[in-house]
Amino acid sequence: MLMREALAALAACAWLAGCAGPAREAGALGGDPGRGAMLIVRYGCAGCHEIPGIGAARGEVGPPLDGMGERVFIAGRVPNTPANLSRWVRRAQDVLPGGAMPNIDMGEQDSRDIAAYLHTLR
């Protein structure tokens, strides 16, 4: 029973995520990539990550974020959907407890915008 529902949900988002990558769904969540780029600077993501399109972002604590629009998994744990990436950006400790990436005090919309920007990176 649960398996069938799980498979149905999987199939529904897999068609989008598997074929077209996460970018197509980004609009559905209402993330603004332009605003996201500005927020990346504000929240200091550059301190740990190298991020294309963000001039000062040359951090080397975490992995480079080029190609995040095509990356299949986030932190090797969860599929890279707009919802998952938003959640990761805001509450990384919930996804990877004890990891180097902290929870960041930001509203949900901010995390959606940042995720939307990252999903433009190919």
Add this chain to the structure above:
Amino acid sequence: MPKLSSRLQVPGLGFLAGAVALVSCAPASQAQRQADASVERGRRLVGQFACGSCHQIPGVLGADGTVGPPLRGLARRSAIAGLLDNTPENLTSFIRLPQSVVKGGVMPDMGLTEAEAADAAAYLLSRS
């Protein structure tokens, strides 16, 4: 300084050039040779174990996977998988048993021996 007589200048320069060549091409130390061999074995292993089907890896033909992060500049990163300090020992452990670091993660325990994991780590750390 007295100028070398013109008859001695050419052989003198030749001697100097020869000495420089010998010094710069001196056989590498044992440790260096072992390190180089490890990096070369690591490059082969990275190909054999299909790491490139999940990661972009410099120097490995066809390594353009997008499942995990790109592995270029690994030596400069502070953390491995966001969880471990980036040391050769930790990278070796992670490559050998990633599930022990990220349980339930997408990177499987692929059955490399300790030595193989160390060689693979050496290769990855050698590529900036």
Add this chain to the structure above:
Amino acid sequence: MADQGDTRGEHRRRRLADGAACYLAGVVTVIALGLAIVATGAFDVSASAPHIRVVGWALRTTMVNSVKARAEPLPLEAPLDPAQVRAGFRIYDRECAPCHGGPGVPRDRWVSGLIPTPPYLIDASRRWTPGELFWIVRHGVKMTAMPAWCVQRSDAELKSVTAFLVALPALTPEAYARLRAAEAAPPAAEAPPPSSC
């Protein structure tokens, strides 16, 4: 004047003859070189050592272009049919995972002795269209260990495997493990269908 014309004509004919001889010598040399490589064992076929880069590149690029030239579009339901994906999983987990692994699922160790190495397929549906994936699964790839699965699987079954591959990027390791647990009992042995190749 008649002499001059003749000399020019002879000169042209001689140049043509020289060119043809050169060309023929070139062709013969290439054939001889090829035969020498084939006959003398000069080429190292061991799979314990990798290809030299240019050979590896040539083989890989040839494969990609060959598949793209032959594959036909494969329409899949959108969104995917869960029953089809699940049927594909059953086949994939038993027949494909040993060589191609899965999310959190390793390949068998001996597979690392294959050249070319079978890739993990987690992002395969991002780099190949469904039609191309179906073509590869159905026809296999010469000079690799990838079989032509049409030898023992119907088109419908191979389409379900393709649907599973399209779903795979969204499948967490946990979900894969749950699917495995749910399918633990192997189905009753069935006579394989006739080849659909």
